[in-house]
Each structure stands twice: as C-alpha cells, then as structure tokens.
Amino acid sequence: xxxxxxxxxxxxxxxxxxxxxxxxxxxxxxxxxxxxxxxxxxxxxxxxxxxxxxxxxxxxxxxxxxxxxxxxxxxxxxxxxxxxxxxxxxxxxxxxxxxxxxxxxxxxxxxxxxxxxxxxxxxxxxxxxxxxxxxxxxxxxxxxxxxxxxxxxxxxxxxxxxxxxxxxxxxxxxxxxxxxxxxxxxxxxxxxxxxxxxxxxxxxxxxxxxxxxxxxxxxxxxxxxxxxxxxxxxxxxxxxxxxxxxxxxxxxxxxxxxxxxxxxxxxxxxxxxxxxxxxxxxxxxxxxxxxxxxxxxxxxxxxxxxxxxxxxxxxxxxxxxxxxxxxxxxxxxxxxxxxxxxxxxxxxxxxx
Ligand code: NAD
Ligand code: ZN
Numbered sequence: 353x354x355x356x357x358x359x360x361x362x363x364x365x366x367x368x369x370x371x372x373x374x375x376x377x378x379x380x381x382x383x384x385x386x387x388x389x390x391x392x393x394x395x396x397x398x399x400x401x402x403x404x405x406x407x408x409x410x411x412x413x414x415x416x417x418x419x420x421x422x423x424x425x426x427x428x429x430x431x432x433x434x435x436x437x438x439x440x441x442x443x444x445x446x447x448x449x450x451x452x453x454x455x456x457x458x459x460x461x462x463x464x465x466x467x468x469x470x471x472x473x474x475x476x477x478x479x480x481x482x483x484x485x486x487x488x489x490x491x492x493x494x495x496x497x498x499x500x501x502x503x504x505x506x507x508x509x510x511x512x513x514x515x516x517x518x519x520x521x522x523x524x525x526x527x528x529x530x531x532x533x534x535x536x537x538x539x540x541x542x543x544x545x546x547x548x549x550x551x552x553x554x555x556x557x558x559x560x561x562x563x564x565x566x567x568x569x570x571x572x573x574x575x576x577x578x579x580x581x582x583x584x585x586x587x588x589x590x591x592x593x594x595x596x597x598x599x600x601x602x603x604x605x606x607x608x609x610x611x612x613x614x615x616x617x618x619x620x621x622x623x624x625x626x627x628x629x630x631x632x633x634x635x636x637x638x639x640x641x642x643x644x645x646x647x648x649x650x651x652x653x654x655x656x657x658x659x660x661x662x663x664x665x666x667x668x669x670x671x672x673x674x675x676x677x678x679x680x681x682x683x684x685x686x687x688x689x690x691x692x693x694x695x696x697x698x699x700x701x702x703x704x
Contacts, residue, residue, distance in 0.1 A: 353369070353370055353371070353372050353474055353475035353476050354367060354368075354369060354370075354474065354475055354670070355367070355368060355369075355370040355412045355473060355474035355475070356412065356413060356414060356473035356474070356670075356673055357370065357410050357411065357412050357413070358396055358407055358409055358410060358411055358412075358413050359409070359410045360409065360410070361399070361404065361409050362399060363397065363398055363399045364397065364399075365396075365397050365413065365473075365673065365674075365677065367671070367673065370412060370474065372475075372476045373470060373476060373477065373478035374478075375423060375424075375425050375478050376425055376478075377425040377426045377427035377428075378425050378427045378428060378480060378481050378482070379425045379428070379478050379479060379480055379481060380421050380423065380424050380425065380428060380431055380437075380478075380479055380481050380484055381421070381422050381423040381424075381476055381477075381478055381479075382417070382419045382420065382421055382422070382437060382439070382472075382476065382477050382478075382479055382484075383419050383420050383421075383422045383475065383476055384417050384418075384419040384472055384474060384475060384476065384477055384692045385418055385419040385420065385493040385497075385691075385692055385693050386417070386418050386419070386493040386494050386496065386497035386689055386690065386691060386692065386693075387414050387416055387417045387418075387472055387473055387497055387670075387689070387690045387692065388416030388417075388497045388498045388500065388501065388687055388688070388689055388690075389416075389676050389677060389680045389687075389688045389689075389690065390415065390416055390500065390501065391525070391680075392415070392466075392467065393413060393414060393415075393466075393473075393677070393680075394677065394680055394681050396413050396467075397677050397681070398681070406467060406468070407467060407468070408468070411469075411470055411471070412466070412470045412471050412472075412473060412474050412477075413466045413467070413471045413473055414466045414471040414472040414473030414474070414477075415441035415464060415465045415466035415467065415471050415472055415500060416441070416472070416497050416498060416499075416500040416501065417438065417439065417472035417477060417496075417497055418436070418437070418438045418487060418493040418494075418495075418496025418497045418499075419436070419437065419477075419493065419496075419692075420434065420435065420436055420437070421433050421434065421435045421437055421484075422476070424481070425481065427481075428481040430481075431481055431484055431486070435486055436486065436487045436493070436496070437479075437484050437485060437486050437487055437496075438484075438485050438487055438496040438497070438499045438500075439465075439479045439483045439484045439485055440483040440485065440500075440640075440641065440643055440644065440647065441464055441465040441466065441467075441472075441483070441500055442457070442462045442463075442464060442465075442483075442640045442641075442643070443462065443463045443464070443465060443469065443480055443483060444456050444457075444459040444461065444462050444643070445459055445461030445462075447461065448460055448461060456642075456643040456644075457639070457640055457641065457642045457643050462640070465477070465479070465483075473670075473673070473690070474692075475692055485499070485644065485647045485651075487651075488651060488655060490654075490655060491651060491654055491655070494661075494664060494667075494689055495654065495660075495661065497689055498526075498660070498663070498664065498687050498689075499647070499650060499651075500641070501526055501527050501530065501687070502530050502650050502660060503640070503641035503646045503647065503650055504527050504614055504638070504640070504641065505527050505528075505530035505531035505533075505534055505591075505614075506530075506531075506534055506641070506646050506649055506650045506653070507614075507638055507640070507641045507642055507646045508531055508589050508591070508612040508614045508638045509531045509534040509535050509538070509589060509612070510534070510538070510646070510649060511612050511636055511638065512587045512610050512612065514535050514538050514539065514540045514587060515538065515539040515540070516539065516540070516541050517540050517541060517586040517587050518540070518541055518542045518544075518579075518581055518584075518585050518586050518587070518606075519532075519535045519540045519542070519543045519544070519585065519586070519587045519588075519589065520544050520545075520546070520585040520587070520588045520589070520601055520604060520605075521535070521543065521544070521545040521546070521562075521588075521589045521591055522545075522546050522547075522588070522589070522590050522591060522592050522594070522597035522598070522600065522601050522615070523545075523546070523547060523590070523591035523592025523593070523594065523597060523615055524545050524546070524547035524549065524552040524553050524555065524556045524564065525547075525552065525591060525592070526663050526686050526687045527591050527614065528545060528547070528556070528589070528591035528592065529545070529552070529555060529556045529559050529560070529660075529663055529686065530559075530660050530663055531589050531591055531614075532545045532556060532559075532560055532562045532589075533559050533560035533562075533658065533659075533660050533663075534653065534658065535562075535587075535589070536560045536561055536562060537560075537653060537657065537658045538653075540587075542563060542579050542581065543560070543561075543562040543563065544562070544563045544565055544572075544575060544576070544579075544585070545562050545563070545564055545565070546564075546565045546566075546567045546572065546597065546600070547564070547565075547566065547567070547592070548566065548567060548568040549683060550566055551684055552683070552686075553565070553566055555662070555663070555665065555686050558662055559659075559660060559662045559663055559686075563575065563579065567596075567597075567600065572600060572604055573604075576604070583606045583607070584604055584605050584606035584607075584609060585601075585604055585605050585606060585609060586605075586606050586609055586610070587609065587610055587611075587612075588601040588602075588604070588605055588609060588610070588611040588612070589611075589612050589614070590611060590612065590613045590614060590615045591614050591615050592615045593615035593616045593617045593618065594615065594617070595617060595621040595623075597615070598613070598615070598617075598621075598623060599623055599624070602623055602624065602627050602628060602631075602633065603624075603627060605631060605633055606631075607631050607632060608631070608632050608633070608634075609631065609633050609634075610633070610634045610635075610636070611633060611634065611635045611636065612636050612638050613635055613636065613637050613638060614638045662686070663686040663687050664686060664687045664688075664689055665685045665686040665687065665688070666679050666685050666686075666687075666688040666689070667688075667689045667691060668688065668689070668690055668691065669690070669691050669694055670690045670691060670692045670694075671694075672690075673690055676688045676689075676690055
C-alpha cells in the first residue's frame with residue numbers, strides 16, 4: 353500500500369510502498385478514504401524538538417481518518433466488514449486505576465496512532481476495535497476525518513455549562529473555530545473569538561455566529577463594552593497556545609470564571625497568578641477526547657444542526673500531500689483534507 357512515512361530523522365515526509373498492516377484478534381483493518389492534517393502532523397513534518405523526542409523513525413504517521421472496515425479480527429464481534437468508521441487515535445492501556453475505573457481518557461499509558469504507533473496517512477490502517485467509532489450515514493468521510501479535532505473542541509467546550517454564558521475563545525485555528533461553533537450551538541449568549549490572523553477570524557465568522565476580534569488591532573475591552581458585558585467572560589476556552597492569549601484571557605474573566613486550556617504552549621511561561629487567586633478562577637487542562645462520551649456528543653450535535661463543514665478549506669489528493677502540508681503550515685487555511693480514494697503514483701519525495 354502507499355503511505356506517508358517519517359522515514360528519516362530530518363524535516364519532511366516521504367511517500368513509500370509499505371506492507372498492509374497485519375491485524376490482531378482485537379483489531380480491525382480500515383481502508384482509509386479521507387485524512388485530516390493536524391497541527392501535530394506539522395510538528396512531525398518539521399521535526400521539531402517534541403517530534404524528535406516522541407516519534408519513532410521510520411513510521412507511518414497521521415491520526416485523523418475516516419474509511420471503511422475491510423477486515424475484522426477473530427475476537428471482534430460488534431463491527432463488520434463494510435462499515436464506515438472513524439476512530440479514537442488515543443490507544444489506552446487497561447491496567448491503570450483510571451482505565452479500570454472507566455475513565456479511559458485519563459489513562460497514563462495512552463499512546464497515539466500516528467505518533468507512537470503506525471498511523472493513518474496510508475491506504476490502510478490497523479485500529480483496535482475498542483477505538484473504532486461507526487459513522488452515521490449523514491456524517492460523510494470528510495467530516496469523519498475531522499472528528500479528532502472536533503472532539504478536542506467538543507471536549508473543551510462541553511466541560512462547562514455554556515447555556516446563557518459569555519464565552520471567550522482565544523485562537524481561531526480550526527479547533528478554536530469549532531469550539532466557538534459548539535458554544536453557539538449549545539446556547540451561549542456572546543461568543544467572542546480572538547486571533548491575530550484576519551483570514552482565520554473571517555473564517556470563524558463564516559462558520560458560526562460569533563464575534564471575531566483581531567487583538568493585534570482591537571482592544572478586547574472595547575468589544576465587550578460594545579456587547580454590553582459588564583463583568584467579564586464566564587467561560588474561557590484557550591485554543592492558541594500563545595502566552596499573550598492566555599494572559600489576556602485571565603485578565604478578561606469574571607469573578608469565579610472557568611477556563612479550559614487546550615492550547616499547547618511551546619515553552620513554559622509566567623502569568624499573573626494573583627489574578628487567578630483573587631478572581632477565584634478555575635483552570636482545567638484538556639487532552640484529547642473523552643472516550644467515548646465526546647464522540648457520542650459530537651456525532652449527535654452534527655446530526656442536530658451543528659455545522660462545521662466550512663472549517664474544511666482545502667482538499668488535496670494524497671499524492672499532493674506536500675501541498676497539503678505547505679498549506680497547513682502557512683496558517684492560511686482551516687482544516688486540510690487528503691483524499692486517499694485515488695491510487696497514488698510512484699513514490700515521490702517531499703522535503704520540508
Ligand atoms: P492553530 O495553531 O492552527 O491555531 C492557533 C491560532 O492561535 C492561530 O490561528 C494563531 O494565529 C492564534 N494566535 C496566536 N497568537 C494569538 C493571540 N495572542 N491571541 C489569539 N490568538 C492567537 O491550532 P489548532 O490546530 O486550532 O489547535 C489549537 C491549539 O490546541 C494548539 O495550541 C494545538 O497545539 C493545541 N492542541 C491541543 C490538543 C490537546 O489534546 N490538548 C489537541 C490538538 C491540538
Ligand atoms: Zn489531530
């Protein structure tokens with residue numbers, strides 16, 4: 353099969369011919385139709401310090417996928433060949449207290465498909481049956497391929513009761529935009545989303561009824577005053593990883609406000625903890641998705657009017673993956689999808 357491989361310990365990804373994965377008794381083999389390019393994949397492509405210290409070489413990468421089951425292991429009873437599926441990319445152990453207590457997303461032994469084990473930028477991917485999520489007929493493969501990041505957004509947003517609340521989302525990347533759309537869908541009052549990238553703010557406003565604020569030009573306090581907000585944001589969803597954004601969020605919260613922290617800063621940074629203490633803020637770190645409540649909720653919301661389709665701004669054939677990665681790395685996009693349904697030609701190589 354054709355696959356995108358992190359073949360060498362240097363920037364880039366390489367298309368190559370690989371064996372179709374063998375599956376175990378509790379696995380399924382999925383024929384991949386669509387994949388999403390994640391920020392994580394960009395780190396792996398660019399081969400930054402995190403990627404170097406995390407990803408084994410050589411390995412097929414990629415973790416956002418949708419496709420069809422073509423083989424089931426002998427121990428798999430509840431899935432069938434021909435089913436359309438996506439899947440949870442975090443593969444958990446079953447030994448920890450959290451797993452045995454049914455809190456699967458808190459398992460400390462979690463490994464990532466396409467990060468610590470072979471991934472889905474390929475014509476076929478092996479997935480533990482436990483991780484497979486069947487797709488309803490009205491959720492197509494393209495949406496199926498962005499359920500991983502939508503799940504990050506849903507996990508963060510649904511950590512709090514948003515009904516009637518004023519919500520600040522910092523960072524209008526794909527996940528921030530989808531989190532803002534979820535906040536709107538579930539009944540927040542004002543949903544303000546910030547960024548320093550005008551194109552992404554425009555995209556946010558086209559996806560959902562939210563207030564975009566370019567914090568490189570506009571004062572957030574002016575915007576909240578215009579909205580008639582007198583005491584600050586009730587809920588903050590940090591989706592940029594930018595220290596300046598988190599600092600601004602902490603400064604803009606109401607007394608007793610609650611913050612979900614999804615954005616991953618590239619290095620440790622300082623904040624004014626006095627603000628956290630005296631405003632009695634709650635800060636919750638968010639990683640991945642809850643298994644499998646987040647999956648249930650997001651599919652249910654997609655089936656009941658949540659529309660995030662416009663977050664997908666670019667589609668490329670898998671053979672054109674280098675353009676896909678360039679587009680994603682440029683930041684001038686929402687989600688970028690690779691189409692695996694056409695056979696790839698001879699192996700090609702792309703540098704960084
Ligand atoms: P992204 O990098 O595409 O988007 C981040 C956005 O933040 C960019 O548009 C950038 O312009 C903006 N930004 C930069 N400085 C800002 C500022 N001062 N104020 C407001 N916005 C600012 O990221 P994404 O793919 O949408 O993911 C969002 C974040 O979540 C990233 O930090 C990513 O690493 C992280 N992430 C976390 C998890 C998890 O499980 N915790 C999973 C996936 C992604
Ligand atoms: Zn992802």
